[in-house]
Amino acid sequence: MADGMFGLSESTERATAPVWEKVKSHVTPIEWPAQAELIVEINRLKAERDAVILAHNYMTPEIFHGVGDFVGDSLGLAKEAARSKAKVIVQAGVHFMAETSKILSPDKTVLIPDLKAGCSLAEAITGADVRLIKQRYPGLPVVTYVNTTADVKAETDICCTSANAVQVVEWAAKEWGVDRVILIPDEFLARNVAAQTNVGIIAWKGRCIVHERFTGEDIAEMRAAYPGAEILAHPECPEDVLSAADFAGSTAAMTDYVMAKKPKQVVLITECSMASNIKGDVPEVDFIGPCNMCPYMKRITLENIRDCLLHMQFEVTVPEDMIVKAALAVQRMIDLPPPAIPARYDLVKAKHHVAVELI
Numbered sequence: 001m002a003d004g005m006f007g008l009s010e011s012t013e014r015a016t017a018p019v020w021e022k023v024k025s026h027v028t029p030i031e032w033p034a035q036a037e038l039i040v041e042i043n044r045l046k047a048e049r050d051a052v053i054l055a056h057n058y059m060t061p062e063i064f065h066g067v068g069d070f071v072g073d074s075l076g077l078a079k080e081a082a083r084s085k086a087k088v089i090v091q092a093g094v095h096f097m098a099e100t101s102k103i104l105s106p107d108k109t110v111l112i113p114d115l116k117a118g119c120s121l122a123e124a125i126t127g128a129d130v131r132l133i134k135q136r137y138p139g140l141p142v143v144t145y146v147n148t149t150a151d152v153k154a155e156t157d158i159c160c161t162s163a164n165a166v167q168v169v170e171w172a173a174k175e176w177g178v179d180r181v182i183l184i185p186d187e188f189l190a191r192n193v194a195a196q197t198n199v200g201i202i203a204w205k206g207r208c209i210v211h212e213r214f215t216g217e218d219i220a221e222m223r224a225a226y227p228g229a230e231i232l233a234h235p236e237c238p239e240d241v242l243s244a245a246d247f248a249g250s251t252a253a254m255t256d257y258v259m260a261k262k263p264k265q266v267v268l269i270t271e272c273s274m275a276s277n278i279k280g281d282v283p284e285v286d287f288i289g290p291c292n293m294c295p296y297m298k299r300i301t302l303e304n305i306r307d308c309l310l311h312m313q314f315e316v317t318v319p320e321d322m323i324v325k326a327a328l329a330v331q332r333m334i335d336l337p338p339p340a341i342p343a344r345y346d347l348v349k350a351k352h353h354v355a356v357e358l359i
Contacts, residue, residue, distance in 0.1 A: 006033045012040050016066070022280030023061040038302040039066040045309040051088035053305065054081055054101065057251045058271040058297040059092050065280050067305060068092060073251050075146050075161050078104045079334065090308055091316070094296050096122040098316040099150040103326045110316045113304035117296050119147060121236075124206030125185040127151035133182060133359060137202060141172040142182045144329065145189060147208075150318045152185075153326035159333045162189060162235045163250035166196045168333060173199040187358065188212065192235045192242055192345045194356050202357045208236045210271050210292045216240035218290055222267050226288055232257060233269035235345045241269060248345040258282060271297065 006013070006029060016036040020027075027035060039062065046053065046069070054077035055068025064071055070080040074097040081089045082104040089110045091098035096119055098112040130142060130152055144156035145165070153159060160168035160183075169181050181199055183190045185206030194201040214237045222231060223244075232254045233245035242248040247257055251274060258266055258278050265286045268275045272291035279287055308314060318326070 006036070008033055008036055012036055015040050015043075019062070019066045022065040025279055025283065026061045026276045035062045035066070035302055038306055042067045042302065042306050042309060045306065046090075049088050049309055049312070050086050051090055051309060052081060052084050052086040053090045053092050054078070054097070056093035056097065056297065057255070057277060058273050058294055059277070059300060060273050060298070061276045061280055062302060063092050063300065063305065064273070064277045067302070071277075073161065073163070074100060075159075075330075075333075076252070077101070081105055081108070088309075088312075090305060092300050092305060093117070094119045094122070095316065096147060096149055099318055100146060100153075100330065102316055102318045103150060103153070103323050103330055106318075106320075106323050106327075109312075111308050111312065112314050112316050113301070113308040114299040115314050117299040119296055120209040121145065121147040121186055121206050122149050122152075125152055125204055127155045129204075130155035130184070133184070133202075133204075136359075137180075137182060139176070140178055140180055140182050140202070141176045142184070143168055143172050144184055145186050146330075148185060150322050150326050153329050154322045156326070156329040157332070159329045161250060161333075163252050164333070164336070164338065165189060165193045165235075168336065169193055169199050169201070170197055171336060184359075186236055187356075188238050189235050191239055191356050192248070195239070196345060200357070202359060204359050210294045211236035211269075212238065213292050214238065214241045214269050214290075216244050219244035219269070222288070222290070226265055226267070229265035229267050229288055230261075230263040231267045231269065237269055242345055245269060258285060273297070 016039055052069040053067050055064045055071045070077050078100045081101050089101050089108050091112045094117045098110050102110045141157040144159050146159050146161050172181050179200055182202045184204040187203050187205050190201050190203035211234055231245045233241050233248045262282055262285055267288050272293045275287040
C-alpha cells in the first residue's frame with residue numbers, strides 16, 4: 001500500500017484526516033505520524049474492549065479531538081458515561097474525575113491512564129476535614145465542588161460545578177432555611193460566588209495550581225499588548241482577575257462564548273489546552289496567551305491511554321458504602337433544574353462584595 005501524506009498508510013491517513021484538520025495548529029508534521037498511528041490503535045482497542053474515552057477540556061488536542069468519545073467538563077463527562085452502554089470507561093483527565101465516573105457508573109470498569117494524575121484542589125481537603133467542619137458549623141449545608149475526592153463527596157449535602165455554584169448555594173440556603181452555606185474547597189470560587197449572592201459563604205483555603213497563578217497584573221499586561229482582545233477568565237482565578245476580565249465563567253460558558261461570538265482575538269485565562277481544543281472548531285479565532293499548564297492533566301498521553309486499554313490497567317475503585325453516600329450529593333445536584341445558561345461571574349456589576357469566612 002502506498003504511503004500518503006506524512007508517510008502514513010492510506011488507511012491511517014484516511015481515518016485521521018478529520019483529526020489532523022483540527023489539531024494542525026498545535027501538532028507539528030514531525031509529531032503527527034506517531035500520533036496518528038496511536039489514534040488508530042486506540043480507536044481499535046476501544047471497539048475491542050467495549051470502551052469509551054472521556055476527554056476533559058484540558059486534554060491536549062490530539063487526545064481531545066483524536067480519541068475522545070465524550071468531551072467537556074468533568075461532570076458532563078461522567079453523566080455521558082453513565083448514559084453510555086459501554087462496559088469500560090477510560091478517564092482522560094484526573095483521578096477525582098474517574099472517581100465521579102465510578103460513582104455514577106458503579107457497575108462499569110473505570111480506568112485511568114496514570115494513577116498520579118491528581119488535582120491540587122482534590123488534595124486540599126479530606127472527608128475527615130469535612131466532618132470537622134460540620135461539627136464546627138452544625139446545621140449548615142455543605143456544598144462541595146465536584147473537584148473533590150469520593151470520600152469528600154460522601155460527607156457532602158450537594159455538589160456543584162463552576163457553572164451552577166451560585167444556583168446550588170442559593171438552593172441549599174433555601175432548602176435548609178439558613179442564611180449561610182459552607183462552600184468548599186476552592187477559596188477563589190467561593191469568593192467569586194459570594195459576590196453574586198446574598199447568601200453568606202464559609203470557605204476553605206483550597207486552590208487550583210493553574211488558576212491561582214494568574215494575577216490582575218497579567219490582565220493589565222495583556223490589555224496593553226493586545227488592546228482589541230477579549231479576555232475570558234475561569235472563576236477559580238482570584239477576584240482581581242475576574243474583575244479585570246471581559247467575561248468570567250465555567251469552561252462550558254467560555255466555550256459557548258467563543259463559539260457564539262467568534263471574537264477576532266481572545267485570551268482564555270485558564271489551562272493551556274482549552275484554547276488549543278476550541279481552536280480546532282473555530283480556526284478563524286486568534287487565541288493569545290497567557291496560559292498555565294496543569295502538570296496533572298499532562299500526565300495523560302496517547303501512549304498511556306493505549307497502554308491502559310491494551311492491558312486494562314489502573315482501575316479506579318470506590319468502596320460501595322462511599323459510592324452510595326457520594327451518589328446522593330452528586331444526584332441531588334443533577335436533579336436540580338439546570339441554569340438557563342452557565343453561570344457568568346460578573347464582578348464588575350456584582351450585587352455586593354461580602355466578606356467570606358475562611359476556615
